[in-house]
Amino acid sequence: MLKKDEAVCIRTVDYSETSQIVTFFGRMAGKIRAIAKGSKRPKSPFGGPIEMFSYGPIVFTESRGQRLSVLTEFEQRNIFGGLRSNLFALNGAYLAVELLGSLTTDSDPHPQLFDSFVQFLQNSGQASDRAGLLARLVPFQLDLLREVGTFPVLDHCINCKRAFNNEWGEVYFSSSLNGLVCRDCEASFVDKVKISPKSAVCLNDLKHIDSADEKTLAEIEKALIYHFTEILNHPPRTAKYVLSS
Numbered sequence: 001m002l003k004k005d006e007a008v009c010i011r012t013v014d015y016s017e018t019s020q021i022v023t024f025f026g027r028m029a030g031k032i033r034a035i036a037k038g039s040k041r042p043k044s045p046f047g048g049p050i051e052m053f054s055y056g057p058i059v060f061t062e063s064r065g066q067r068l069s070v071l072t073e074f075e076q077r078n079i080f081g082g083l084r085s086n087l088f089a090l091n092g093a094y095l096a097v098e099l100l101g102s103l104t105t106d107s108d109p110h111p112q113l114f115d116s117f118v119q120f121l122q123n124s125g126q127a128s129d130r131a132g133l134l135a136r137l138v139p140f141q142l143d144l145l146r147e148v149g150t151f152p153v154l155d156h157c158i159n160c161k162r163a164f165n166n167e168w169g170e171v172y173f174s175s176s177l178n179g180l181v182c183r184d185c186e187a188s189f190v191d192k193v194k195i196s197p198k199s200a201v202c203l204n205d206l207k208h209i210d211s212a213d214e215k216t217l218a219e220i221e222k223a224l225i226y227h228f229t230e231i232l233n234h235p236p237r238t239a240k241y242v243l244s245s
């Protein structure tokens with residue numbers, strides 16, 4: 001049966017001289033892997049080889065079990081033009097797709113996450129520096145954690161339940177506990193990173209992200225990368241470009 005969706009290409013692998021295997025994140029279909037037959041032929045049915053971050057309406061066969069879908073139509077639109085000319089944005093986009101690909105499962109729809117992802121790709125193209133990128137990337141990563149059902153506890157100590165406020169002094173984030181840990185409780189837990197109260201304020205209420213300085217945003221991103229590293233059992237491959245750019 002043929003299905004229609006709107007989707008963003010999040011991975012391409014050459015399959016043969018003329019075809020590609022493409023991973024899409026679809027609004028209603030979730031993550032799908034499809035073979036794009038003839039995509040690399042001079043007269044490609046998709047207007048040329050399928051490119052990373054291309055967006056548009058797709059038509060594909062529903063896959064059964066482990067089998068790939070077959071892509072029958074894809075009208076590629078390059079709506080995230082800002083990405084290509086902006087190294088900060090491109091590095092952030094590669095990390096976003098790596099995390100999206102790793103943390104979602106095939107054919108599991110997340111329409112809200114799709115919308116957040118598209119908005120992130122659009123907005124990050126406008127980021128003029130690393131702080132601008134991180135201010136967009138951090139909320140997307142938190143949306144991703146929320147959508148896959150592992151949103152961390154960011155408004156109180158996960159151990160003693162004390163609400164976070166500016167008087168905490170020292171703040172820790174523990175990946176295995178999935179949340180903040182206060183100074184009184186931190187000694188009992190090995191797996192944690194220390195974050196500044198400023199970072200905790202941003203995590204507690206994301207509206208502070210827009211006015212946060214680069215140092216604070218970088219610290220939050222580092223804590224999130226530590227968290228994703230624990231979740232995935234390895235560091236995201238593309239994280240180093242975001243942390244060092």
Ligand SMILES: [Zn+2]
Nearest residue numbers: 157160182185
């Ligand atoms: Zn505590």
